[in-house]
Amino acid sequence: MHNEWITSRVREIAPSGIRAFFDLSTGNQDIISLGVGEPDFVTPEHVRAACIRALNNGETMYTPNSGLLELREEIASYLHTSFNLRYEPSNEIMVTVGSSEAVDLALRAFITPGDEIIVPSPSYIAYSPITHLNCGVTVEVQSSAEQGFKLTAEALRQVITPRSKILMVNFPTNPTGAVMTYEDWLPIAQIVKENNLLVISDEIYAELTYDSHHVSIASLPGMLERTIVISGFSKAFAMTGWRVGYACGDQELIAAMLKIHQYTAMCAPILGQIAAIESLRNGMEHKEHMKRCFDERRKLLVSGFRSIGLPCHEPEGAFYAFPSIANTGLKSEDFALQLLKEVGVAAVPGHVFGAGGEGYIRCSYAASLQKLAEALERIEGFMKVKL
The missing domain is CATH 3.40.640.10 (Type I PLP-dependent aspartate aminotransferase-like (Major domain))
Structure with a gap:
């Protein structure tokens, strides 16, 4: 009704693809979210x-x-x-x-x-x-x-x-x-x-x-x-x-x-x-503690993706893994949606990060080792069906 008041430039941009998948998983206790890039640590x-x-x-x-x-x-x-x-x-x-x-x-x-x-x-x-x-x-x-x-x-x-x-x-x-x-x-x-x-x-x-x-x-x-x-x-x-x-x-x-x-x-x-x-x-001691925790999680997630058949570049910084899902034949959005609906793991489809992201999903390892291990188990089961 009021669309004529909104500028064309605002109408032309899409809502955040990260938030879209975060919103899909919000409120469901059975979903393991590897979506939003936020430390799971409380401010000291x-x-x-x-x-x-x-x-x-x-x-x-x-x-x-x-x-x-x-x-x-x-x-x-x-x-x-x-x-x-x-x-x-x-x-x-x-x-x-x-x-x-x-x-x-x-x-x-x-x-x-x-x-x-x-x-x-x-x-x-x-x-x-x-x-x-x-x-x-x-x-x-x-x-x-x-x-x-x-x-x-x-x-x-x-x-x-x-x-x-x-x-x-x-x-x-x-x-x-x-x-x-x-x-x-x-x-x-x-x-x-x-x-x-x-x-x-x-x-x-x-x-x-x-x-x-x-x-x-x-x-x-x-x-x-x-x-x-x-x-x-x-x-x-x-x-x-x-x-x-x-x-x-x-x-x-x-x-x-x-x-x-x-x-x-x-x-x-x-x-x-x-x-x-x-x-x-x-705050430097707490910063270094978080970094050590992220490093441990990084190693777990990357090795886990590789072992279940998802090639994964070695991330040297931040707290994201970016595994390739090309061998499934699925587009990144389809893969992420099916992963969420079928096994309850939320990841962000790579295409939202530009054309170079298609064929990948982004998974944040700002989550506990227990949650990451459970997510890998669910993804492994999902992959057995898809491959």
Whole structure:
């Protein structure tokens, strides 16, 4: 009835494919969900206690638009120590409502109509819709399991045109768990500089690498000034519901993003910012504990998929496995729907992550070892029928 009031760009984008499968499994106690990418750990007690103290002290007001300076200083110190990135807290870091807002702000601030935004495929589902809403054009760069789902210079060169403006990257990657080494980034950085591209680097899983150390493309020579680094506290610090992220970059670029932030979100929640300060100061032990747990689960899930006939790339980061279901002859959506209905396991069909995701399913191992083992048993039974 009121469809005429909705813009064509909003009508044209599809609802989140991840949420669709999550909603199908919600409320059914018999379903094992490997769908939503959220740690199954509660925010540590000392972080919650710090917020309770702040609440009791009446700290309930707005913060500066760019976030508490104390938090920005802690972020700057953390990024320098952990990833060799140097930012000035006063004007090169802004705190956002989760890393999702930071991605939105960056794409809104830098896309002009017709700009081409290069996105590796498969990739996180939000990049293309946000690009579309801002009148940009998403150009996918295909990656493969054979190459570890890395972004390669050869594939990148093939898609660059005079309209190319932004390279959007996310390593470690959702949904594949792929990571990039310094050597992997070198030729990519050269192409970026040759073509005067801006890089938006979503590094929300930076802390969750298992067999290597995260390398930010911004740490390469000449890349800091042409890269927006985005991250936050949701994944590595078990703070999804607190909604605290951040963006870092050249002060002029951050100032442009801050203009939009001022008129929309205004500031991230103060209690979330206080929680983030406490996490950076005293939360490293809990972060490493979660990482060890994820690593154990990762090994169980990957070996389990391989043993039941689903080839699975070795994820080196994040908390997702991305097994191939091509040998079943089913499309990823059909496979996921049948898996849910017939054996009660919820996974996300790979096609929602772009054309490069077809033939795969994404399974989060942010679940207990017991649940993962049970899920593997159910999937094994399912596969015996399908093969």
